[in-house]
Amino acid sequence: MRKHNEMIEKMKGGLIVSCQVQKDDPIYTDNIVVVMAKAAKWAGAVGIRANSPEQIKAIKAEVDLPLIGLYKIWHEHTDVFITPTLEACAQVIEAGADILALDCTFQNNHEGRRAIELLPEVKKAFPDIPIFADVSNIEEAKEAVRLGADIVAPTLYGYTKETAHIEGADYRMFAEFCRQLSDDSYVFMEGHIYSPEDAMKCVFLGAHAVVVGSAITRPHLTAKRFVDLLSGYQNNWREAEKSKH
DSSP: OOOOOHHHHTTTTEEEEEOOOOTTSTTOOTTHHHHHHHHHHHHTOSEEEEESHHHHHHHHHHOOSOEEEEOBOOOTTOOOOBSOSHHHHHHHHHHTOSEEEEEOSSSBOTTSSBGGGHHHHHHHHOTTSOEEEEOSSHHHHHHHHHTTOSEEEOTTTTSSGGGTTOOSOOHHHHHHHHHHHTTTSEEEEESSOOSHHHHHHHHHHTOSEEEEOHHHHOHHHHHHHHHHHHTTSOSOHHHHHTOOO
């Protein structure tokens, strides 16, 4: 039986906007994530997802919405970059995140062990903060829930070596998430959601809430998707989306 959380319960059926920017993004300004978060609240979003202690602090100071925090840190020879260390987790929590997101896939991290092995260490070190497990398939999702994840989502579907060829959401797989895991954890949808209609499909399938990022807050990638199609798929926009910063 999943642990009841009043803050997460209030997100039911709602939109969480991922407000992230890197310094090499063409839309970058010092306060752009705060503007994004204010716009999301104005629109009626029930939460924010944000990256890095700096940006989390800035948003929390200005926007009164629950915040899912992460810290993207890239290391050589691994695709694990979402809050990959216990120290990174501590920094995200200290910055004011209400929920902590981390990579809970079976990929090996920079230390040569599976990313998901960090989850029980985080639960032990920070027992009071809800954990948002970013996974890429149902097997990882089940293991994350078994290890104590409060929320699970297929955030990394399409971003692991096994799923790198994927461009769209797998609604059949997500329905399986909801059927098998909703009794034991909150199931959110995140990844490859590009329209309100896509988001609504996920709610109908059983999503507790839906996280949307690029389609709302990264207009340069939205433009690049159009250019990619109009040029006959000569320049894959997802290479820019997946780039390390």
